[in-house]
Amino acid sequence: MSIRRRLFLSLSFILIILLAFGIYMHNLYQTLAQHMEDASVISLTLRSLQHTQIDQASFVKYGKADDANSCCREITEVKNEITHTTLLPGIEAQTNSYIAYLEQLKIVRIQMVESEKYLNETSSALMALISDETQPPNFDRAYILSKLVDGMNTENRYQLSNRQYGVEQLAYLNDISAYAESIRRTASTSEMAETAIMLFNLSRDLYDVNKDLITLRQNLEKLTLQLNTLVDNMTNDMDSVMLDLRQTNERVVYQIKNLYITMFSIIFFASIFILAQLSARINNSLKSLTDGTKRISEGDYNSNIIIDGNDEFATLSTSINSMAETLRNAHFSIVTYNNQLEKMVDAKTMELLQTKDDLEHLNRKLVQEKEKYVILAMTDALTGLKNRAFLISYLDQAINEAKRYHHTFSIMLLDIDFFKHVNDQYGHHTGDEVLKSLAEILNKACRQADIIARYGGEEFIIVFASTPLESAIVTAERIREKVSAAHFTALDLHITISAGVTTYRGDTTSSLIERVDALQYKAKDSGRNCIIHDFEPESDPV
Structure with a gap:
């Protein structure tokens, strides 16, 4: 059930x-x-x-x-x-x-x-x-009235229906009858006798009525x-x-x-009994199902759950047993396939390890090549200094930082005097040696924070980071003197430079280069081997 x-x-x-x-x-x-x-x-x-x-x-x-x-x-x-x-x-x-x-x-x-x-x-x-x-004058009305008054209600003399009847009333009426009889016997006239007879009859009638x-x-x-x-x-x-x-x-x-109380007790105990039976059935069935499913989850696919009856738990146990049979067959297939798969995985793993080693070797080569090309992209191939593209990018960044943090920097554009004569007289190879030697002098004369770039041909630009114009002018003079005193190549050549020096004044990159280039041309026009700058010292207050 x-x-x-x-x-x-x-x-x-x-x-x-x-x-x-x-x-x-x-x-x-x-x-x-x-x-x-x-x-x-x-x-x-x-x-x-x-x-x-x-x-x-x-x-x-x-x-x-x-x-x-x-x-x-x-x-x-x-x-x-x-x-x-x-x-x-x-x-x-x-x-x-x-x-x-x-x-x-x-x-x-x-x-x-x-x-x-x-x-x-x-x-x-x-x-x-x-x-x-x-009536006759000897008719004693007062006596009769006194008897009647004594026998009647004094408050209602004429309403006998409201009287209280008793023996006393009868005695009064007897007295009236006796009086009437005595009058009749002693009556001297016929009128007196008739009145006495009438009074006697009335009093007797009253007596009889009262008695009744x-x-x-x-x-x-x-x-x-x-x-x-x-x-x-x-x-x-x-x-x-x-x-x-x-x-x-x-x-x-x-x-x-x-x-x-009886009905409540019957219903209460009947409910407890029914619930106890159902609870026992449910607990036993759940225990069997729990133990069986635990064994199956642990890998014991040959385990069966046995629950008697035809209720939902018995149906569920049959379904779980069928599932265990399916899992048993699937497990056997999985084990067989797993063995084959492990062999394939081992072979593929060896291939992947070899491929991994090859990829790591190639990756290292790519990193090296990338670094090499990055350096080449930023460096002049002849002198080893920064090239023009790097210089333009650096100046853009330096101008943005100067605007944001209110910094300053100075720039120097120098050119070798009569370098074309060197190339024409001694050849381009000697000219290249002169450029390399000049690059070495510039590297030694500048700080690591400064940027030295070959701007083009025999022109070089130096960016003095966080340097005011006065300090940049001093450094530029020192560089000019070292170049003038140096001996270039095995031919012991002497060269000079002409340079312009200026500082950042809210310029753009192009306007800054144009201004320093104009100063450099002015140095050429001033006889060469000199430094031209746009420094204007503050006048002393008067």
Whole structure:
């Protein structure tokens, strides 16, 4: 199995585990969400029941039939809301009992309303009777009013629906009935008897109505107590359910936490195991490949790499073995060819060594010839002095350096007097000997830094390097004197020279030579055997 396939299967296994974990987590969260929804419904139910209980308490004390119908509708709506949840198994029966109690309350309250209506009418008639001015004068209105006031609410005398009914009211009404009976028995006139009978009847009616109201009130109080007990029981049940819900949520959270730890542990250890297997396979294969390739690189072409399996490493080992076989065959061919090549190289090496010796000999000869020709190119062949071409090149360089570094140099152009007579009288051979001897005198009279060149025929130019004109004039006179005193050739000839001397004054090469040549011709015109210069001494300050 290839490494890629192993990795694919490992990742698929991990993904399947993660998918199963996700599905289970989804179900747990669905359960938790359902519980939270039920908790919301229960909370709404508690608020509704509390609100309804408050309305019911108000209804018991002050309510009408419409109020009772409204309470019943609210309770029915609460029942419809809470019957959708499974957290309160007995809620439907309890809400049905609640509604039945409210129906009874509604009936009792309707009776109370009718009784209070009749009570109001009776009370109004009694009050009208008491207020009638036509009644007999011995009709004690003050006594009756005092009894009525004691039995009624002093803040709302004419609204019996807001009274608190009790035994005291019945005692007051009995007193009024007894008083009316005593008036009837002792009545002196028929009008007095009729008034006493009417007062007696009204007081008895009030007594009966109040008694009925007391009974209804007791029934209402019992029903109210039962309703409160029922609501308390329902509240306790819902508290128990809420406690179960919290415990369920805690269990769900705990299960999620444990499941998360378990799944993480499984994935972690599975990943470690898979990676360990792959790492061991890769390490072993790489070690085999490394050892095998090292042996092959060291020249052991007969070595083979053996890796079991059909993955990439096995394929690579097969390729390396094929390469080693190819290298083995190529090595044999190379060794054979190398032996032949070594023989050829030895023969060629001997040839090259011989050729190298010949080339070195020729190179030495070329260097010698080059030096010879370089000297010939710069030297006059007769006198051994520098020639005219070298002189022109040197003057160009000297002028450039003088401009750059603000140096000065002087130049002397000399010519042998009547040299043509020497050639004509003694021959050119004697003239050449005179030129050679003059060159020797000039070399001895000048410094090594000075340049002496044969300018042409019997003319010579001397360049005095870094020499002012005064010093150059002195040297030129010394040279003229040595030439005049010297003996030339075996014929003991005497010659003289005429020369011009000048110094560099920002000239070009041609202008400098023209100026010194003009001075030399002036020396010829001045009688020869003299030095003509253009030195102008500075005048003394006055």
